[in-house]
Amino acid sequence: MTVTSSRHQFSSQLFSPKTFSKFPLIILAMSSPSSAAETTTLWAELRHAEPSDVPFIRRMIYQMAEFERLTHIFSATDSSLLSILFPSPPLPPFFSLTPLVLYLSFTSPPVRSSQTLSITQFSIPFPVADPDESDFASPLGDGRCIAGFVICFPNYSTFLPKMGLYIEHIFVREPWRRMGLGKFMLSLVAKKAAELGMGRVDWCVLDWNVNAIEFYKGMGAEVLQEWRICRLTGPSLEKYKDD
Amino acid sequence: MTVTSSRHQFSSQLFSPKTFSKFPLIILAMSSPSSAAETTTLWAELRHAEPSDVPFIRRMIYQMAEFERLTHIFSATDSSLLSILFPSPPLPPFFSLTPLVLYLSFTSPPVRSSQTLSITQFSIPFPVADPDESDFASPLGDGRCIAGFVICFPNYSTFLPKMGLYIEHIFVREPWRRMGLGKFMLSLVAKKAAELGMGRVDWCVLDWNVNAIEFYKGMGAEVLQEWRICRLTGPSLEKYKDD
Numbered sequence: 302m303t304v305t306s307s308r309h310q311f312s313s314q315l316f317s318p319k320t321f322s323k324f325p326l327i328i329l330a331m332s333s334p335s336s337a338a339e340t341t342t343l344w345a346e347l348r349h350a351e352p353s354d355v356p357f358i359r360r361m362i363y364q365m366a367e368f369e370r371l372t373h374i375f376s377a378t379d380s381s382l383l384s385i386l387f388p389s390p391p392l393p394p395f396f397s398l399t400p401l402v403l404y405l406s407f408t409s410p411p412v413r414s415s416q417t418l419s420i421t422q423f424s425i426p427f428p429v430a431d432p433d434e435s436d437f438a439s440p441l442g443d444g445r446c447i448a449g450f451v452i453c454f455p456n457y458s459t460f461l462p463k464m465g466l467y468i469e470h471i472f473v474r475e476p477w478r479r480m481g482l483g484k485f486m487l488s489l490v491a492k493k494a495a496e497l498g499m500g501r502v503d504w505c506v507l508d509w510n511v512n513a514i515e516f517y518k519g520m521g522a523e524v525l526q527e528w529r530i531c532r533l534t535g536p537s538l539e540k541y542k543d544d
Numbered sequence: 545m546t547v548t549s550s551r552h553q554f555s556s557q558l559f560s561p562k563t564f565s566k567f568p569l570i571i572l573a574m575s576s577p578s579s580a581a582e583t584t585t586l587w588a589e590l591r592h593a594e595p596s597d598v599p600f601i602r603r604m605i606y607q608m609a610e611f612e613r614l615t616h617i618f619s620a621t622d623s624s625l626l627s628i629l630f631p632s633p634p635l636p637p638f639f640s641l642t643p644l645v646l647y648l649s650f651t652s653p654p655v656r657s658s659q660t661l662s663i664t665q666f667s668i669p670f671p672v673a674d675p676d677e678s679d680f681a682s683p684l685g686d687g688r689c690i691a692g693f694v695i696c697f698p699n700y701s702t703f704l705p706k707m708g709l710y711i712e713h714i715f716v717r718e719p720w721r722r723m724g725l726g727k728f729m730l731s732l733v734a735k736k737a738a739e740l741g742m743g744r745v746d747w748c749v750l751d752w753n754v755n756a757i758e759f760y761k762g763m764g765a766e767v768l769q770e771w772r773i774c775r776l777t778g779p780s781l782e783k784y785k786d787d
Contacts, residue, residue, distance in 0.1 A: 362702050377705040385705045398700050457641050457697055457712055459605050462620040462628045465777075467710075469700055491776050491784035501777035507770050514772075521780035525773040527750050529757075533734055534708075534744035537764035541734035 341427040343405055345482055347489050349416040350400035350450070353440040355383045357447045358400060360436060361472050369507065386452075395466065395493060396455055403449035403486060404439060405477065411445070418489050423481055431476040449473040451486050456503060463500030466490060471504065487520055505530070584670040586648055588725055590732050592659040593643035593693070596683040598626045600690045601643060603679060604715050612750065629695075638709065638736060639698055646692035646729060647682060648720065654688070661732050666724055674719040692716040694729050699746060706743030709733060714747065730763055748773070 350358065356379050366375040386400050401418065404411065410420050431437075431446070439445040449472050456467040468490060473482045494502045506513050506524070514524055533541075593601065599622050609618040629643050644661065647654065653663050674680075674689070682688040692715050699710040711733060716725045737745045749756050749767070757767055776784075 366703055371703060375703045377702060382702065382705050385700065385702070385707070452700070452702055454698075454700055456699075456710065457628065457695070459620060459625065459628070459695055459712060460609060460614060460618045462625050464628070467699065469702060488784055488787055491781055492787050494776075495781050495785035500781075501775055502781060503773055503775050505771045506774055508772050509770065514774075517774045520776070521783065522774045522776050523780070525775060527752065528748045528773050529751050530768040530771050530773075531747050531749055531760045531765040532744055532768060533737075533746075533763070533765050537766070538734055538738050538743075538745060540764065541731055542738035544731055544735050 339427055340424050341407065343407060343423045343425045343480070344410045344420060345423055345448075345485060346404045346406075346411050346420045347401055347418045347451075347486055348404065348414070349394060349418070350386065350402045351416070352383060352387050354400070354402045354447065354450075355379050355386065357437055357440075358382065358386070358402065358450050358452075360433075361447075361450055361474065362470065364474065365470060365472050395453070395497060396464075398452065398454045401451040401453075401486070401490075402447055403451075403473070403482060404445045405448045406443075406445040408444070411443070418493070419485070421485055423485075425480045429476050431474070433474065433476075437474065448477040449482060449486060451490060453490060455499075458500050461500040463498070465499045465501040465503060466494045468502065468504035483516065484520065491520075582670055583667050584650060586650060586666045586668045586723070587653045587663060588666055588691075588728060589647045589649070589654050589663045590644055590661045590694075590729055591647065591657070592637060592661070593629065593645045594659070595626060595630050597643070597645045597690070597693075598622050598629065600680055600683075601625065601629070601645065601693050601695075603676075604690075604693055604717065605713065607717065608713060608715050638696070638740060639707075641695065641697045644694040644696075644729070644733075645690055646694075646716070646725060647688045648691045649686075649688040651687070654686070661736070662728070664728055666728075668723045672719050674717070676717065676719075680717065691720040692725060692729060694733060696733060698742075701743050704743040706741070708742045708744040708746060709737045711745065711747035726759065727763065734763075 359377055359379055359382050362377060362382075363372070363375055366372045386398060388397075392398070410422070413420055434446060437447045439447060451471045452469045453466045454469065456465045457463075458465055468487075471483065471486055471490075473486075491502050506517060508514075518524065602620055602622055602625050605620060605625075606615070606618055609615045629641060631640075635641075653665070656663055677689060680690045682690060694714045695712045696709045697712065699708045700706075701708055711730075714726065714729055714733075716729075734745050747760075749760060751757075761767065
């Protein structure tokens, strides 16, 4: 799980509430920067992912792999990701691998659907420079953009003994950080776990990612200093096949 | 996941191949110690757990909690453990929470069943002093004893993207350590993961448990030094319920 430090990259592509959803996305490149002191209303929806979200999730996983210096093990394709995230027959959300996506809109709140976990209003500075904006335009054609995702699956504490949730990834794209969106997503996953009677929510963080660690502690999380992850993978795992 | 250091406790209860399965278990208390230089054949079976194994698994989880100094969070009962380990309807092994138990016998190998992962022969020193022996006599009435267990469940690497296995516990009771039984169990879980086309097997270890760390490295595992586990649990998790 990664919350990366906020290093805003300003480019010629600037989101402003006026252009965000009214014009074709290419127009955004022509917008002029305006004062960063202004704020505007942003509507954020966290919803269960659809198969059409998979290419966006794959791109964001790759961005995470870059930050975590793990691109050498990244081998997900849209097709391989689709088959693992959307098995047939479908499995119940939160009791199996569960992908959630974060949609943003500057217009009036989107219509709540059965896939929606929450729609919440944020006050954010604008314009927001999002160099990858055209790659993350909503596939629904509703002028929104995809700015983050969560992937979680159930785990088990046999001490309690209760099910829990393990968050494999929680990610907000760089231009949209420090606005409360990571907290919004993590809070909703924690809320869901608590409502389902689960005993804990776990995830991992790199020990040098001090911004993320402070963020998680502020959310009430304990960082377990004594435990280390052990892993058998690649050839070290394959050799057991012939044992 | 815990492999504890080997500290043999010798008591008046001594297993020897002659007494192990031929006499009622109480007789073992009357056996005399014999030379520790002798060896004998031990048959170890790793099999999928049955509901009748649950009380034994619960006692072993408690022994782990003692070693990990976590008895304050231990609240499993036979009934709560039964409901989480054996849900109704049953779920497919290794694609859901999967308990395995280790049965030992000094007599000829037990009959292989559909629940058996492997039956393997070990040469071990004897007699073995097992002070908890009467608490771990096989519920099948076949004179065997239960000496360890594994609990694992599926996890997911979205970088690969592949399923994997997470080992929540792997445990051998103290008198039966340093005989190769931990390696036997971990190898079988790794073999199963590899055969199922999974991408990795993960587990956790306490950083002060140097014996376990060396053991895991010897098995080919990488110990990830940079990652820390974050956890929301108890009141810190419950507060999100009302958000």
